Amino acid sequence: MPRAGILVDRPYERLTKEQVELIHQASMEILTAPGLISFNEEAANILHSHGAAVESIPGDRRSWQVKIPEQLILNALDNAPRTVKLGARNPDNTLIMQGDEPRVYLITGSETNIWLDVEFPTYVHKSDASREIRVPEFKPRRGTVEDLCQSAHVCEHLEMVDGYIRTVNIQDREITEENKDVNKFFASLNNNTKHFMSGLTSLKQLDNVVRMAELIVGGKKALEENPIISFITCLVKSPLQFVDDTTATFIEVCRRGLPVAVSSSPQAGTTAPIKEAGIMAQINAELLAGITLGQLVKPGTPVLYGSVPVRARMDTLGDSYGSVETSQYNIDCAQMARFYGIPNYSTSGVSDTKIPGQQSSIERLFSDIVVAMSGPQYLHCAFGLLDCNSVFCLLQAVLDDAHFKMIKFFLRQPRIDQPEMEAALKQIRAVVTTPQKLYISYIRPVLRSGEISGIYPFEGSGETDDVLELAYEQMKDLLARPVEHIDRETTARIFEEIPGILPRLNVYERES
């Protein structure tokens, strides 16, 4: 049984049919004029051999102007699977995504450099020493392997987290370009039994991480059936360029038939037009180009339409995930992906502010609600991300989990049908004849059936705001709950066969 996710009954859509067509047509035109610049030779060759017009661009860096004919794209779209399965160490955590079904899975992400610690020091009132309060204090620092383990551990227990993208970039002294991939894969897979998606730091490590996954599931064939790992490749650099190294990675992942999110993150104002029509036409063109390349490498490769559009902040020209336009673009992209029938990798929940609190709650809830309502299949970045996607805070992830429970509840379908209505009428007629005229006794049968939404889980008492402290308590509780690690024998084999994993990550060695 796959995870249920949130099935959005009638997804919120902003675009009319005509507008969808207009965006599609504009993207087709963009891909023939001006087309794309590919800095990756192999991609240029593959596209060329299938009929794209390719011309070498003179200059220091080798690059090619690639014009992709419409028919090539339409054929690729026909080849791309409508259903993408993402497996998991625990098969109950499997994700099944259908391009035309607005079932939303909530995923973590996305590889921030900074980890935010929190403490609650006590402050004493200046003029009355008997009055004390505890105030949250946040301390940013560079992320480590231990942080990644901790985050994977807590996310294992967060009910609303459907899949895991590493939340923090590991920057320990022992971590190098060479061993980063095997360590991030092992730390995540060993502490979390949900689907694991990741980018790759070094293409040389691709076979090592694939081998690790094979050892965990029991071989090549087993991994094909239960792809417990998948990849994100940001092969596109906006505007309209295929980057050399990620494109190479993308091609190799496609060759191995593993699921992959083709992602593009244009920023309206700097790397894409500031207005909606422009960024939509461009991001759609960029994603279709990536999807086309993938299908040419290996027809039937499971791909996600990985849209990460953002608007620029006018004060810094950084990514403003908190801006309302960012949500509009994301909703538009979910609709475009549905138009093509390809599952959508979307974004919500990142705040511009640096710390959990009021601004953070408002920014993230705003995008979480509206983007979830649009029905993207794979909604990433949804837990714990702050400061325009450069900070991860585990405490915030715990809060986000609670808020997603509310959103999930809100998105339930109304239960109004003939038998329900008959029961209601019976109730009304019975209660009005009683002296007290109260329906209270009818609450009980539904009280524990899950039909009544809960009280806000971090509600404090009295006149203080205890939300952060209560969420922190819960975070500690979740950390204290064990997770199912990879078994002893498999762990031993992984350490034997795959070089570079830090010995301290072996929980069995630590024990003895």
Next chain:
Amino acid sequence: MPEDIIGLIRENVIQGRITKDDEGMDEGMVGKPGVTELVEQALASDLPIQDIVTKGLSGGMEVVGQKFEAGEYFIPDMLASAEAVGVAMEILQPRLARSGIKTKGTIIVATVKDDLHDIGKNIVSILLRGAGYAVKDLGHNIDTQVIVDAVREERPQFLGLSALLTSTMARMADVIQILEENGLRDQVKIIVGGAPVSEEFAKSIGADGYGADGFQAVAVVEALASGTEN
């Protein structure tokens, strides 16, 4: 097996099942006798009324209270149990009088004149019944004179007045004053409540007690009954 019936009464109070048709807490209870049927069985088997009340009803309510404190039970659960006890007490009432067992006493409750709010007052009534008191609920928007007449005729140990509007709070003072004028004030303990009512207001109008919610209402009545309210 007489002991079993008392045990079942206790269990069904915890389940909050008034009759055999009620669902209660656990699965598969519908159809099995509820508190009403069990109390009648107990009476038919001549079980001591004292045991029915203390071991069965109060014993059950005690557990319910603990479950509520522990966050396992919610208000609707508590009310269902209290209602079951209330219904049982009504069945037992004539026997209690005959058997000479000292009952916990009678309480008249009412929402005062010009005030239609009665949800809080109803909850208070259910909980008081659940605690073993005989509650006579006059209703809402009740004339001061009707309340005074009821006190004269029924001679209850307690009178509970509810008001939810700042404009009707003063009716409570009226009731107390007229009871005094009629020489009835000393024979009844008066407790007051409702959202705008406070401890100070209760004192200022000469009431004997105040309860901020249904549980406090029961506590204050118990305290007054045992003379420990101060």
